[in-house]
Amino acid sequence: MRFHVVTIFPDFFTGPFDHGVLARANAGGLLEIRVHDLRNWTYDRHKTVDDRPFGGGEGMLLKPQPLFEAVETIWPERNARQRVVLLSAQGRSFNQAVAREYAALDELLLICGRYEGVDERVAEHLADEELSVGDFVLSGGELAAAMVVDAVARLLPGVLGNEDSSRNESFSGDNEGFLDCPQYTRPAEFRGWKVPDVLLGGNHKEIERWRRAASREKTERLRPDLVAGRD
Numbered sequence: 001m002r003f004h005v006v007t008i009f010p011d012f013f014t015g016p017f018d019h020g021v022l023a024r025a026n027a028g029g030l031l032e033i034r035v036h037d038l039r040n041w042t043y044d045r046h047k048t049v050d051d052r053p054f055g056g057g058e059g060m061l062l063k064p065q066p067l068f069e070a071v072e073t074i075w076p077e078r079n080a081r082q083r084v085v086l087l088s089a090q091g092r093s094f095n096q097a098v099a100r101e102y103a104a105l106d107e108l109l110l111i112c113g114r115y116e117g118v119d120e121r122v123a124e125h126l127a128d129e130e131l132s133v134g135d136f137v138l139s140g141g142e143l144a145a146a147m148v149v150d151a152v153a154r155l156l157p158g159v160l161g162n163e164d165s166s167r168n169e170s171f172s173g174d175n176e177g178f179l180d181c182p183q184y185t186r187p188a189e190f191r192g193w194k195v196p197d198v199l200l201g202g203n204h205k206e207i208e209r210w211r212r213a214a215s216r217e218k219t220e221r222l223r224p225d226l227v228a229g230r231d
Contacts, residue, residue: 001156002032004109005145006070008049010037016146025159033149036074041066050115059116067111067122074109081106084127087141087148088113091130094148098131102148103155110148112141177226181215 005013013035017023025031039047050060071084078084083105092098102108111118111127123130133144154160184195198210219226 001103001105001153002034002107003149003153004074004107005033005035005112005149006038006067006074006109007035007112007140007142007145008038008114009112009140009142010035012142013146016150021159022150022153025153025156028158030158031153031156034074036070038062038066038070041069041073053116057116061116062114062118062122064119064121064126067118068126071109071111071126075107082109083107083129084109084111085148086111086113086118086123086127086130087133087144088118088123088130089132089135089137091132094131094133094144094151096151099148099151099155102152108148108152110141110145112145114140177230178215178219179223179226180218181211182218 007013013033017026017033017035022031022033026033038049042048049062049066051063053059053061075082075084083102085108087110111122131144131148133147138144184199188195188200196210198206201207216227
């Protein structure tokens with residue numbers, strides 16, 4: 001799969017994309033990440049990407065021309081297995097289900113907003129959808145883009161090495177709609193706190209039963225919104 005990120009701060013992604021799982025997957029040819037500097041599609045000597053909003057108001061908006069030309073240069077033609085996503089606090093909420101949806105694509109292009117937002121014509125006529133990573137406002141879409149790429153990439157075949165890793169996490173596989181169960185490692189007792197006996201006994205059916213119940217209990221305790229109305 002190929003990811004494209006359009007941003008005015010391309011150096012921002014040196015950290016997130018050059019370490020850990022993403023870096024290994026990129027080096028191994030399991031995915032490709034291309035970061036594009038939006039200022040490459042400007043034509044004045046100041047490389048201006050923003051302007052004041054019509055009608056007045058606070059701040060500046062990203063202009064439509066550089067964004068349209070960037071996307072049209074990257075993809076002169078688009079097909080159903082490519083998607084343009086504008087990262088925006090006004091978009092639909094990003095979650096594991098959306099990550100799986102994106103993981104089925106061939107290419108995903110993420111537009112990072114900045115300043116007070118983006119000219120609405122980008123949302124209406126260029127992007128396939130707007131996407132939000134939470135009900136809060138960030139200074140720009142770069143952090144959100146890094147989150148989306150990471151969440152989607154780890155669902156791609158071979159990226160994690162062990163395919164069960166992504167299936168057994170919160171919101172995935174048998175945990176659909178629930179948090180992952182509590183996990184423990186050595187030592188079996190630490191400062192008087194003991195690992196549940198069932199995890200030490202070797203009875204896999206009992207362990208699986210305990211994990212399902214513990215997952216449910218943890219979800220009810222930490223995220224009651226996820227289980228409300230399920231029963």
